[in-house]
Amino acid sequence: MQEHYFTADPSAPSRPDTVRVVLPDVDLTLATDRGVFSGARLDRGTRILLEHAPMPPRRGPLLDLGCGYGPIALTLATRRRRLPVWAVDVNDRALELTRRNAAALGNVSVGRPEDVPDDVEFAGIYSNPPIRSGKGVLHGLMTRWLPRLAPEGRAYLVVHKHLGSDSFADWLNAQGWPTTRLTSVQGYRILEVGCSSSEAPRSSA
Template identity: 70%
Template sequence: MGDHYFSASPSVASRRGSVRLHTSGADLTLATDTGVFSHTRLDRGTKVLLDAAPMPPVRGPLLDVGCGYGPIALTLAARRRRLPVWAVDLNERALGLTRENADAAGLGNVIACRPEDVPGDVTFAGIYSNPPIRSGKAALHELLLRWLPRLMPGGRAYLVVAKNLGSDSLARWLSDEQGFPATRLVSEKGYRVLEVAPAS
């Protein structure tokens, strides 16, 4: 697969569609397109994350890492309309869809941008992600080490990872090697949701 959803500018021809998002706090129809992660349906891991992950124990900005067309970011924004929700992705097509979907839903608290456009002084009460495991371990570790240090004191990150794609080894790496305490919040439908606390 030469052109993947984590390409900055997908070369695959556009073929738009839509996905129904129905979860606690959000009932929306989202525009999707080829070249974006899980463009034909709501990914099962994302659904498990949205159903299981709570709002963080402290109040502050929220972050969706690898936002795709926006199901996580829009759900968070609908649940907490007074909080800014940052949605970051390398994929420009995905960012355009997230902005379009936020506008259509009347969610003016969503800020969709490339990672480098998030101001360096912004910290987050909650970070949510269905991370791109298939981008490789090195890229995944780099991604997590970019954002997890930006958790506010008392904040939490929630990551959904398929059990057969290394969720347990990722939790050990976070806890034992990087100092970010990671615990299994839920295990469902072949996925595990990890809750990650700031490094002590």
């Protein structure tokens, strides 16, 4: 079920489908498939993130980290058509779906993590992170991408309380990324993460 977290080429047979993303300001019909995260429906945590996470306090590029078939990236790109939006994943099937879903928009770049140029800083990072893939993968994602927040940039992460949102927030704070709980809806916490303080220790875990 979590194969999309770590498999470039999912073994699940393809079964194309669509998912409709309906929000107060967005109405999208997106191509989906098996072998990608929540391919049969919009995940509840992702919906809560899209309903409650704000735009960051500064303008600049946005990142959908672990894009799946692209509901976060496409929503951000629809809301902010003049801002560049990056959508990254390790799952090739997910990336192809996101490219297809973004074809009508001109502000979405889709690729694997290594495809993002090193000099791109993000005003906002949005993610429903792969908690179930284990702390090593999760912490590695954070230590790779949170340092790429621009000054005054913010990351918005949605994690359910039963999947360790509070301990995850504690870990982020301990690494020097100031983290607060923005809101909690149906057990899902939206964590707002700021830039690291220069004095704080960093872990490569």
